[in-house]
Amino acid sequence: MAVTTVVALGGNGLVRAGERGTAAEQLANIREACEALEPVLAERELVITHGNGPQVGNELLRHERAAAEVPPLPLYVAVAQTQAEIGALIEAELRPATGRPVACLLTHVRVAEDDPAFENPTKPVGPFYSEEQARKLEGDRGWAIAADSGRGWRRLVPSPLPLQIVELDSIRTLVASGTIVIACGGGGIPVVARQGRLNGTDAVIDKDHASALLAAELGAERLIILTGVDAVARHFGTAEEERISELSTEEADALATELPAGSMQPKIQACLAYVRATGGEALITSPEALAKALKGRAGTRVTNGNGPR
């Protein structure tokens, strides 16, 4: 039976610590990621999503540094640009690795205009500025700004919850035809509905939440979130570190409140949302441990606690 799988690649896995994000570096990293994906590449129905943190940071910096000569584009367009940048590189590796058709679909994700995140932008994006520069941008462009851990000032943008994958029908059509689809890059291009239109809005959507929504709307049997660690752990990085191999939705709920914000918390919440919506199985692991994790010997599995389906 065809199992629809959604796999989310971390943006940080595509531009590693110490790298600058050249196309060659990204291609080499994507090649490794594709090798790690080998156990799922034969799935008839496969969607790959990805983050874009380092790439959108680089792109926003390009927009700013050329601003005196060519107009900076809005953040939502920069997100679109990174979908194409990363999608083109992933396609280049996935096509020869699988011999299957691969397509990257520009993906918009609808968020609520009254999402409380818009009242409270929390996500730093783009280059660092001096306080003076930042204050000027605050005035000129209406940006929210904040000092960032002593390294300067940055723009803050909202991170609203995803409500709808705009191109869902097209993704479904392509997946059903046996095409590996790359979608929802960087969490999707954020849009809000206004007078019958979907307008781009300057925000970033958590890519794990967008992937979970996509997996739920597709009715996928499996959501795999790949990250820098093999499994979720309690007391991470301490002597009491304890890897967790299995979580029921109740346990995941409790753990999400216990873990520090950021890092693992949104991944667990995204898995929870998906498992609750579908009864499917969510898996958090690293690319390196994926093969073992699929055999139940690594990773953290979130299920509805009713055992394997």
Added chain:
Amino acid sequence: MAVTTVVALGGNGLVRAGERGTAAEQLANIREACEALEPVLAERELVITHGNGPQVGNELLRHERAAAEVPPLPLYVAVAQTQAEIGALIEAELRPATGRPVACLLTHVRVAEDDPAFENPTKPVGPFYSEEQARKLEGDRGWAIAADSGRGWRRLVPSPLPLQIVELDSIRTLVASGTIVIACGGGGIPVVARQGRLNGTDAVIDKDHASALLAAELGAERLIILTGVDAVARHFGTAEEERISELSTEEADALATELPAGSMQPKIQACLAYVRATGGEALITSPEALAKALKGRAGTRVTNGNGPR
């Protein structure tokens, strides 16, 4: 009966003379273009392609101005970025205008590694440089460079002929499902086949030739190339100017050699290639004249001379 139509929008129509290419300017221009497209928006099978000249120029400038801080990406990735930039803006207008699903597919186009264009780069792209800067880039990055009409020095890149639309199957699948597909932006991301892989290559593909190839491979009944003038003319801009409403393939062939290189010549050649491959009808006109042209009262039609099918 369903008529498959491929419509090519000019990149210069999306960023007009005197404009800088802000998202707001592009959205306003795309809105006008979409209004002009009204007569074909009800076609069940519709593909929209577009140029990217001003946009890719802006993007390459962004890459260069930030080069000291973040790595410039290769030209083929910049082409991909403009597919997403323009695709996102077209989607925003087309969806409310049609109420139909619209999808932008990242499109790679294969060219021959031994295309003679690679021996003779002719297409200027990106920012202007001083001779000294240009010579340095020639040495550092292996660029071909040339003085450009007294305004400085520019990079020259090859413009090879398109051979294959890599994502053709996905485009066909989406079109058949009733989705309006945006594809082949900027002539497509150029790739060459090498050891079983398709590698991005730094070139630009003429968007009209890529659109003609796509129309032929889709078996489209109609190719429409929208540009800045209502029809092709002999002796354009002189007292003897004579608009041409109909061209057989033989007449088009003769005219293409008679016209100056650039401008209309590649559009007529693209129409010819499409008409010869399919027996379909190609139309060159402006967005403003499209409605009249579809009724045979404007524009230049290229057919195989056997009358309407």
